[in-house]
Amino acid sequence: MSAALPASVTEAIPDRRHARRKPLLLALAGAVGVIALASGAWWSLYGARFVSTDNAYTAVEIAQVTPAVAGTVREVRVIDTQAVKAGDVLAVIDDTDARLALAEAEAELARAIRQVRGYVANDDGLGAQVRAREAETQAALARVTAAEADFERARVDLARREALADSGAVSGDDLTRAQNAFAGARANLLAARSAVDSARANHHSAKGVRQANAVLIDGTTPGDHPEVALARARRDRARIDLERTVIRAPVGGVVARRQVQVGQRVDAGAPLLAVVPLDEIHVDANFKEVQLDKVRVGQPVEVKADRYGSDASYHGFVEGFSGGTGAAFAVIPAQNATGNWIKVVQRLPVRIRLDPQELADRPLNVGLSMSVRIDTAAAGSAP
Structure with missing residues (x-):
């Protein structure tokens, strides 16, 4: 059986253990302090500049x-x-x-062109008719002049014979012939004047017809006539x-x-x-409203896709902000005016434009889950 240790020795052992433990605790406390200071410095100088979310998905204008x-x-x-x-x-x-409709439209166009050409040709014919009616009017006026001369001669001849009839110098037959000649001259004059009225009416009618035809072609050519333009437009639509x-x-x-x-x-x-269009895919990142204070359009973004894992990164920039939160555009929007209102932090979609070359190297599909981190310390324009 071993001998018992002296009391002085047994009391010294805990003191030596306490002495060895104290430096270790001080070293550990110092290490924790250094780590805390380093973490605080890292966060204030670097970490605080980033905002991130994993509530992000790929999207595209389909x-x-x-x-x-x-x-x-x-x-x-x-x-x-x-x-x-x-x-x-x-x-x-x-x-x-469609082919039958095009053939019909082309036939209508050809008919419209021929019809307009007919308007132009008809204008020349109507002009000739106007000139002919004018000539007829002039001829009728000349006949009136001749009839007036005949009428005046017959009147004078009748007056002479009537003056000589009482003295017996003129026979009854001569007087009768003079009276008949006067009546005939008067009838011819009336007929000539009626012919002038008729010729003038025909002339006026011919001018009206020509004017009506001229309205159809005034200021146009067969190529730009409204009827041709309409038919051409129908042909082009059919084509x-x-x-x-x-x-x-x-x-x-x-x-x-x-x-x-x-x-x-x-x-x-x-x-x-x-x-x-997979080459135009972008990311819609749904950030909390409290994260967007320093986010600006144009700031650089780092994106990771769950499909390729954390080793694959995409780079891009903030392209814009949605006009409203997801709740605002929901099919059944929240009724925040009710008495049971509970404040919920809303999320606002932020559109991220990706680098086209990186997107070509690692294609993405619509609806994939993404993780987004925005550098808010970088320059950018106001949203």
């Missing part, structure tokens, strides 16, 4: 493809997930009706309708939500499919 003309679908040349370029043929509508039977991609992208089938009867404006 191009809805609809036909401009009605008809029966003859061909569908794409399927969902197929990549297309702007101008590629997506579907073809049967063009039989465009024929071209629209071939439905092309408005933008490049990936086909999605294809609803059209061969043989389907479609109306103008009916949705057929959508084209998603």
Whole structure:
């Protein structure tokens, strides 16, 4: 059995342990202080300049493809997930009706041109008629002058014979012939004057007809006449309708939500499919309203996609702010005027434009989850 240690030795052991522990605690406290100071300095000098959120998703302005003309679908040349370029043929509508409409419109245009040319030619003919009626009026006036001379001669001759009739110097037959000649001259004068009135009326009518025809062609040519312009516009519309039977991609992208089938009867404006332009994808980051005090348009942004993990980063800039919060544009907006109101921090969508080259290297799809961090210390314009 071992001998017991002296009391002085046993009392010295805890003192030595306490002496060794005190420097360790001081060192630990110093390390914690240094870390706290470093963290505070890092946050004040660097960390506080960033705002971030993982409530962000990719989005894009999807191009809805609809036909401009009605008809029966003859061909569908794409399927969902197929990549297309702007101008590629997506579907073809049967063009039989459109071709017939174009042929009819071209015939109407040709007829309108011929009709206007007829107006021009008719103007020349009507001008000749006006000149002829004017000549007839002048001839009628000349006949009136001759009839007036005959009438005056017959009147004087009758007056002489009537003066000599009482003395017997003129026979009764001569007097009768003079009276008949006077009556005939008077009738001829009346007829000549009536002919002048008729000629003048015909002349006036011919001028009116020409003026009415001139209104149809005044200030125009057969090429720019309103009737021709109208027929040409109808022809051009029919030609465009024929071209629209071939439905092309408005933008490049990936086909999605294809609803059209061969043989389907479609109306103008009916949705057929959508084209998603993946090279124009942006990010809608839903920041809390309390985070946006220092956020400005143009500030640089770092974005990470859950699809590629944290090692892959995208870079871009703040492109703009939504006009309202998500709650403001909800189908059923919140009724904050009720008595059961509870304040909820709202989120405002911020649009982030991504670097096109990075987007081409790592393509994204619509609706993917993203993490966004904005450098608010960088320069930018006011939102």
